Structures are given as structure tokens and as C-alpha cells.
Amino acid sequence: MGSKSQEKKGGHSGRVVIELKDVWKSYVMGEATVHALKGISFAVHQGEFVSIVGKSGSGKTTAVNQIGCLDTPSQGEIILDGHKVSTLTESELAQIRGKKIGYIFQKFNLVKTLSSLENVELPMVFQGVPVDERKERAQKLLEEFDMGEKLINKPSELSGGQQQRVAIARALANEPDIILADEPTGNLDSKTGIVVMNYLSMLHSQGKTIILVTHDDKLSQCAERLITLVDGKIIKDEHNPHPLTLSK
Numbered sequence: 001m002g003s004k005s006q007e008k009k010g011g012h013s014g015r016v017v018i019e020l021k022d023v024w025k026s027y028v029m030g031e032a033t034v035h036a037l038k039g040i041s042f043a044v045h046q047g048e049f050v051s052i053v054g055k056s057g058s059g060k061t062t063a064v065n066q067i068g069c070l071d072t073p074s075q076g077e078i079i080l081d082g083h084k085v086s087t088l089t090e091s092e093l094a095q096i097r098g099k100k101i102g103y104i105f106q107k108f109n110l111v112k113t114l115s116s117l118e119n120v121e122l123p124m125v126f127q128g129v130p131v132d133e134r135k136e137r138a139q140k141l142l143e144e145f146d147m148g149e150k151l152i153n154k155p156s157e158l159s160g161g162q163q164q165r166v167a168i169a170r171a172l173a174n175e176p177d178i179i180l181a182d183e184p185t186g187n188l189d190s191k192t193g194i195v196v197m198n199y200l201s202m203l204h205s206q207g208k209t210i211i212l213v214t215h216d217d218k219l220s221q222c223a224e225r226l227i228t229l230v231d232g233k234i235i236k237d238e239h240n241p242h243p244l245t246l247s248k
Contacts, residue, residue, distance in 0.1 A: 014046040016079070017100070017177045017209050018067060023076035025062050036062040038232040039076070044211060046177065049204040049243070051212045051223030059232040064182045064213050069097045081177065098126050101178045102171030106186035108163045110155040116142055116166045117151040123173040134173075141169040145199065161192035168199055178209045185219065194246045197222055201245070222246065 025037040037059050044050055052067075054060045065071035066078060069085055078085040081100050085093060102123075103109075110119045120138035129137070142148055145165040155163050164184065171179055181200060185193030201222060204210045214220050221244040228236040 016043045017046050017081060019043040019079040020066060021077040021079070023066055023073045023078065025059075025066065025071070026074040036232055037066065037073070040229075040232075040234050041076075042227060042234065042237060044178070044209060046209055047204075047207055048225060049201075049210045049212070049223045050225045050227060051214060051220035052227045052229060053214055053217065053220040054229035055215055057231075058229040060213050060215070060229055061182075062232075063229060064180065067211060068101055068103060068180050069093060095127070098123060099174050100176050101180055102174065102176040104164070104167050104171050104179065104181040104184045106183035108155070108160075108167045108187070110163055110166060110170075112155050115152045115154055116147055116158070116169075119155070119166055120170045120173055123170060127174050129174075138169070138173065141172055142166065145169050159192075160188050161195060164188060164192070164196050165199070168196070172203075178211060179203060180211045180213075182213045183215070184212070185214075185216070193219075197246050201243075218244070218246075 019042070021041050022039045023037055023041070024035060024039055027034045027036060040063065052060060052063060066073055069078060069080055072086070080096060083096060088096065111122065114122065117135065117138050120141055121134045124134035124137065139148070139151060142151060145168060147162065147165050147169065150158060150162060158166065179200070184200070185196050188196060197219060200210055200212065210223070212219065212223055220226055221240065224240050224243050226236065226238050226240050227234055
């Protein structure tokens with residue numbers, strides 16, 4: 001799957017982990033039909049760092065929901081790890097999505113009543129990971145992100161940067177193929193945002209597939225491949241020969 005030009009462009013000839021084929025998303029608003037996505041197609045290979053960039057209203061949020069299999073297209077096909085999403089039951093999709101994709105959101109989306117440890121454990125609960133194993137894995141992940149001393153703290157007791165680190169650890173809990181980061185620095189100051197971006201770059205260097213969605217041109221330059229959305233269409237899909245390394 002995926003064209004040879006795509007493989008060559010990104011330098012990746014590995015397997016395709018997710019592919020969108022002629023995906024449209026349309027909404028009926030009164031008598032009008034609004035097309036948020038207009039036939040977008042691209043494939044992401046294992047180990048790529050892809051940035052999807054576009055201004056407000058370009059279709060980025062709608063694209064995130066399609067890539068993350070959180071919404072269904074009006075037309076077209078999404079293939080996740082070789083499975084046509086349209087052929088899966090809701091239960092099957094929830095299982096494969098929970099295992100294959102780790103999500104990092106702008107607003108962190110941590111459960112306010114749970115501790116850092118419990119928040120990281122949560123995705124593993126849904127995948128049926130035994131209690132002892134998930135506690136051990138959650139603690140190890142939090143320690144990797146310098147949150148070992150905040151295991152019992154709830155989100156309200158953490159800074160924005162600390163909450164995002166917990167969210168990154170949670171995204172990694174089920175050892176997913178894909179990390180989908182939707183404006184991950186949007187609620188952080190610039191210094192903390194750089195720390196988070198460097199974590200994403202580190203994960204990429206360890207072989208993770210990173211899909212970063214951002215309106216920030218500078219952050220998008222950290223990726224090795226840039227997809228630009230304008231008015232629901234892909235207007236550019238290009239290799240970035242010199243990914244940016246951010247410094248504090």
C-alpha cells in the first residue's frame with residue numbers, strides 16, 4: 001500500500017500504519033452542505049514523523065478525527081493497520097484503535113478525579129491488561145517523563161507541562177504504533193512547549209510513528225514530512241530534508 005513516490009519521499013519503505021483514501025467529511029447545515037474535507041488521500045508509514053499543518057478552518061480538526069478513527073467519513077475509506085475501518089464493529093474498532101493509536105490532546109483530557117498513575121493506567125484497563133502489569137508499566141512511563149514524584153497527584157495539582165507529560169505517558173500506555181498529537185503545545189508556554197516537542201522527537205527517534213497536527217509553522221518544521229491543508233484539501237505533501245530541533 002502507498003505509492004512508491006510516497007515511500008521514497010519520506011525515506012520509508014516500511015508498512016503503512018494508516019491510510020486515508022479519498023476521504024470526504026460533509027455536514028448538512030440547514031439547506032446548505034458544508035464540506036470540511038474534500039477527498040484527502042495519504043498514507044503514513046511505520047516510523048514516520050508527519051506534521052499536518054493548516055490555519056483555523058482548514059479542516060485540521062476534522063482530519064484529526066478521521067485519522068484517529070474517532071469519526072466516520074461521509075465518503076472514502078480509512079485503513080488502520082490493514083483493517084478497513086468501515087468493516088469493523090464499534091467494539092472491534094474501539095479495541096484496535098485503543099491498541100494502535102495513542103492520543104495527545106491540546107487540553108490534556110486527563111480524568112480530574114484520577115491520580116497521574118490512574119490516568120496512565122486507564123487505557124490499559126480497557127485493553128484488559130492485568131492490574132499488577134498496568135501499575136508497573138504506568139509507573140515506569142511516568143518515571144521516564146520525570147513524573148515519578150507525582151504518581152498520586154491529581155491533574156489540578158499539576159502544572160500544564162506536568163499534565164501534558166502525564167498525557168504523553170498515557171498515550172504510550174498500550175505501546176501503540178501511532179502517536180496522534182493534536183496541538184499538543186497549544187495550552188503551554190513556549191518553554192514548556194519546546195520540552196513537549198522534544199519528547200515527541202525522542203519518541204520518533206525510538207521508532208514511534210508521530211502524526212503532529214498544528215497551526216504553528218515552526219513546530220511543523222520538527223517533522224520530516226509536511227502535509228498542508230487549505231479549505232479541506234491537501235495542497236502540499238512534501239519531504240522536509242532538515243527537521244528542526246528546538247532549543248529552550
